[in-house]
Amino acid sequence: MALLLPNALQNKIIHMKNLILLVVLTVSFQANAQKYFSKTAHIKFFSHTSAEDIKADNYKSSIVIDKATGVVQVEGLIKMFEFEKALMQEHFNENYLESDTYPKATFKGKGDFSGVNFAADGNYSVNVAGQLTMHGATKDVSATATIKISGGKIEGSTKFNINPIDYNVKIPDLVKGQISDKIEVTVKATLQPLK
């Protein structure tokens, strides 16, 4: 049928076809994005003792999840953790985590995200295991991460406990009663496809 059409019209049709192909490719490429990230992930440290509760928040943390390989990377700069009290923040940086020398906390691990359909609404639990490096020490950690996809918004979160001693953090006897040996770590992020 194309043969019966004048040349100009034929060219137009070819042009249109290419355009449609391009649009289809772009859309399917976006739906199949393999990496998801956040630059504004929230890492929270929480210590509960009968003496007091202490909380530190870093809302400027990084996370990347590679769906294809299952690799999960999380990173928080120690100095960007905010405490309620200036003095606690000072002690955390200067005495406990020595952030001048060890500026980052990093987690690198793996989980099986192959069953997660990031393009449709749904809730998933994924076991993630890997190494957490902080204050010059590296330890194995594992936790269950929750992925919640609702109306195009992808929210990931997890919670696990760490012991300061495992990361060579020395807490003076004087304040031992105020800082728990079970620090609860929460990570929360709204993830976006990485283009």
Place this chain on the structure above:
Amino acid sequence: MNNMKKKIVIIVALALLAIGGSVVLYQWNKPKTNAADVKPTYVLSADELAGEFISDENVANGKYVKDSVAFEITGIVDTVYTNDGGEDILVFQTKSEAKVACSFNAGQDSGNPNQYKKGDTVKLKGYCGGIDMFLEVQMRACAIVK
């Protein structure tokens, strides 16, 4: 006489205790401050700061990531937004692949970073927290310099 001496010792001890106690209390409740009134150790452009982290992160960490080192940074705004923690973040674009993301303490008067938009030139003070995996040099406790 002995009684008199005892009284003086007690009064002096109480006075010292009160002074010591108030120093501890003051330290404990010391408010969080931004870098507004701090004399900067380094006066740099966002380009210069980012460039040093790109060329050698470890050297830049050792030099700049210290609570005792404050900065005055001038740069061109890329974006301004508020994060989930209620902190305003002003991001400087640079000539290198890195950016400089400056955070302002929530609920503190730091010169309203929200008034700026892409392309504006801004001067601010703050402390450096290092560079993250997205190549953003992070600054904290920032305050706009007028």
